[in-house]
Structures are given as C-alpha cells and as structure tokens.
Amino acid sequence: MQPFTTLTSHIAVLNRTNVDTDQIIPKQFLKRIERTGYGRFAFFDWRYLDNGEENPQFELNQPAYKGAQILLAGENFGCGSSREHAPWALADFGFRAIIAPSFADIFYQNCLKNGILPIRVNEEVFETLLKKAEGNVYECTIDLEQQKVFDQEGFEFHFDINEHWKEMLLNGRDEIGFTLLYEEQISQFEQKAKAWG
C-alpha cells in the first residue's frame, strides 16, 4: 500500500447525500478478477451519456475539478454494498482523500485498506469547504501526522482518526504481515476456543 503522509491538491465536490457503492462502481464492472483499472468505470452511469460521451451535467466532469485528488462528498457516503471495487475505482480515478460529514462503516474501512484517507467533518467545516470549493479550483493540504487540513487563506481544521489506522496509512503497512506477528495469541485462542465452541 502506498503510504499517506501529506497531500496538497484542489478539491472536487460531489454534494449529494447517500451516494451508494452501486453509483460509485456499477455492478457490470464487478466481474473482473483484477484489483486495478476501475477508474474509468467510476460513477459510470452518472459520468457518461448513453452515446458514451462525458455528461456535462455531472459534477465531477466540471473542468475546475479535473485532476483533483481530494473529494468532498455529502453525508453517508459509500453506503450500500461492501464491494471494495468502490475505493479501487476512486483511487484509480485519482482520489487519495475523501472528506464528508459521514461515511458508511464498511466503505470507511475499505478506504483505509487502500491508502485512501477518509476524513469526517462537522456540519460547519463541511459548509465552509463547500463554499470555498464548489465550482472553483480550491486547493488545500492534508497533513495526516498532524491530523489537520489547511489552505492558503488561513482556514484550518483538525480531524480524528484512530491511531492504529493512522500508523497503517503513514507507513503504508501490510496489515496481514502485522497481524501475523500475533500468531501465538491466535493459536492460543484457537486451543482455548475448542472448549466452548
């Protein structure tokens, strides 16, 4: 996994609530057995017209947002299915961080496992970012070590993330390798568990 330390980028805005993983990556693209190459399918049904051209109405097709690595989204982002193809598609599309008032639980976890930093913000921060970023090329910097986001205009906020996941992201750590350090405890648990289960 690619480590995440700091990121400076402009922000793309998708101000819709309850964006589900069926929208992020429609099911017809889940048949592939690879982990890569999903970016071109991200938001497929919203992003393209029936004739295959980009839909100019779709928010993320706005020229101001092209190349953005930070996504600002509405509440309950990533609800629905557990498909990890959703963060794979977002990462491959170019996003390395997502800021939203709330995330669906499974999606939040799936982001962490793919080097995407999900940042929960309160209503006030969300509204401020929305005002600054909507329709504009608005740039800010995320510093994971410091757990803060700031722009050049002096706006700044702090965000929460569990220490464990922060470490994983900062070091781009192989989680399975880390867990296998606990091999002895897992084996002991299995011995003990036989007694009741």
Place this chain on the structure above:
Amino acid sequence: MKPRNIIEKIWDDHVVVREEGKPDLLYIDLHLIHEVTSPQAFEGLRQNGRKVRRPDLTFATMDHNIPTVNRFVIEDDVAKNQISALERNCQEFGITLAGLDSDDQGIVHVIGPELGLTLPGKTIVCGDSHTSTHGAFGALAFGIGTSEVEHVLATQTLWQHRPKTLQVKVTGSLSEGVTAKDVILYIIGKFGVDFGTGYVIEYSGEVIESLSMDERMTICNMSIEAGARAGLIAPDETTFNYIKGRKYAPKGEEFEKAVAYWKSLRSDPGATFDKTIEIRGEDIAPMVTWGTNPSMVLPVDHSIPTLEDARNENEAASFKRAYEYMGLEPGTNIQDIEIDYVFIGSCTNSRLTDLRAAANVIKGRKVAPNVKAIVVPGSQKVKQAAEQEGLHEIFINAGFEWRDSGCSMCLSMNNDVVPPGKRCASTSNRNFEGRQGKGARTHLVSPAMAAVAAIYGKFVDIRTEKLEAVK
C-alpha cells in the same frame, strides 16, 4: 459482573488481542466466500506466498453472477472467468465449494443457515454487506471488503472497533397482511438509512419473538440498509428447532451442549444499550418504496410526498432526483402506480415461507398481461422443497417464470435485467439507481405484495385483497 447485552457477550468471547489505542483483534468462526469479492483476495495470498489458515472454517458458493436459466451455460466470458477463478481458488486452497452442480448451492446468505453453518454465538463474515442476515440466529455477522477477506483467509481474524449497541424493540403484534419485510422497511422509513451507522443492532420485543427464522432473516438482512453492519436476534426455541438436524450443525450430545451455551448468550437482565428505539407492531402497514433508497418508503395506502413534505434542503434535493429517476409525480397515490416487472427472490425474501406467501396470493389466478414475473428461489434446496409442495406449478400456471437459484434480478449482474424506464415490484433490498439495470425503477415490497401486484399490474393493498378473498 456488569450485566452485558448479547452483542457484548459474543464480542468478548472472540477477542484475541486487546491493546490500548487499537481496535480489538477479533476471531472469526465462519468465513463465507462468493465469486465476486474473493478473486483479488486469493491473488493477494498467492503473491505473498500465504496459505488459508482455516479452510475448515471457510465455505464457498457462487451466486451473484450465475445464470438462473441454463445455469451451466455462461455466455459472458468475463463472468465465466470469475466463476472458474473461484473453482480454481477453492481447489488450490482446500476450501469446500457448493458449485453450480451441487445441491447445496444457493445465495450465500440462504445456504449458510440452511446447511447449519450459521449458528448462534458465532462471528461470521463474508465479502457481502447482507451478511447481517445470519444475525437472525444470534450470530455476530457482518460484511467485509476484499482486503478484509484476504486478511481473514490468512489469519482467521480481523481488527475491529468495538461497536456501539442499538436496541430496536418491536412491541405488540402485526396486523393481517403485514410481514417482516414491512417491519424493516417501516423502521428504515422512520429512522433513515444511516441511523444504524457505527452500531450493531439487537432486535427484540414480542413481534420479533413471534417471527419464524425465515422472517427473522428478512429483518436482519436489511440492517445494512439502516447503516448497521450487523443486526441480530437472541436465539430461542424457534432458533434451536430450526438448527437441529441440519447438515453441519452439532449433533446429539454436542447439540445439547451447544444449546446450553447459546441460551447463555441472551442479554442479561439490566443490560444496557448505547441507544434504544421502540416501535409498535400495530402501527405498521404493508409498505412500498417509491424512491431511490429504502428510507423513501410509504404505507401502500399513501401518496408520494411532495416537496413541502421534505424536512430540509438535502431531502428536497434527493426527492427531486428521485421523482425524475423513478418517473413519478409528487402526490401520486401508490396504488395508481403501474408496474412492468415482478421479481420474487434475493437473500431478503427467497426462502420457502416467502414463496409460500406469494403462491398463496396467486393460486388459481393469472399474472396481468403486460407484466413479466419471475421467481428465483434462494437456493437449490428451497427450489426442491417448493417443488415438493407443488408451488412451482402455482407460479408457472399463473404465468411466472420458475428459475434456478441465484442473486439474479436483485443486482442484475447476470442476464436478469430490468430494461431502462421499466418499473419492477421487487422483494429484494435495494432500490438504488441502476440496481436492477441502468434506468430501471425498483419498488421494494414483501412477497405477498409483489404477488398481488403481479396479478393487477399495479400496487394493491394486500389487506383489502385478503378481505375480498374471504367474501
């Protein structure tokens, strides 16, 4: 000792490592696998030279991608490749697979319980968000992503934050014509699609206790539609009777010992929850979704909300989007909505009692001429049992297609697709945009409500229908 609820008890029994500032390392008792979310996980194992730690606690089937007619002929090469990848992976890593030729095959959340793999007190995961279904047995069951699938394959554990607990009590009793599906749709309609985020739910109360296992599974299945990764129901005699004699369930003395343990899992008197909500069974009517998420739902005798009914700007914006996508005018009476398709199936409502409920309504009647209706049993076992009772004849005589088991039109990854602009009464769990096909319009309902809609070609209140039948 402080009284604990059932969620805390199961959790505590599975903590392998607890360290300050970290999530708990949780042991996983059962890992279910299907073709769509597993190939990249197996590939990861191979790349790192890792093995599956406990193939004996892992069980695979294929359901999402497979055809429901001519099941052995998969025309889509990409889909076929995914199916063969699962076969290869199971063989290479020594995992039992209920493949297309197996009597045990079916939707992963239907066969787990059916085979006695799903048991009270277990931690169960699967790369699928409707894993919450297994909570009906008093198991802690939740969906995971593919990286977590790989993690469980390699270590049989997961790093998990202790969840907050939410008690949902359904008191009293249900009126005639109201089903488990209506209960869960009502709850999501009332509290929203994210009231369960960060929580595990325990459903309790007289209504829940009186439900069959099939109905309990319907409720727990849709916990994820409320944002909760898991929802469960305390095991009781109904649960034990269901489990007894199942293929992989404990037998004889082992079974008795297990029952004693399962009984101890019930929430202690005085146990607390982080949040409690309570609803009355009597307040619930047959429900129909009208919009593009499951909280956009109404009793069948209501009309589609207008913009004035929206509680805030966000809701108004999503109402507008939903009117447009669903092709509906605000204020329309639900019972004036005409449908083109009926789908009875999915891990929410494809079990024997669901098929019986639908068959009961359509017996001796015909599907409306402009409606295409299909029944897709949840598993090959359900299919066989239904055929033994002659349910298939009732469906076929009425004009339904009788299919082989699979996910089918619940997510339309195979050829079972609702065409753009067409409207489907569906017993599945998600009415998201494009879920049943690009531009397809989904209305979620119970099996009986889907059946009656098939006959009239529009939504009908099953309660008035029942009265007429008696006359």
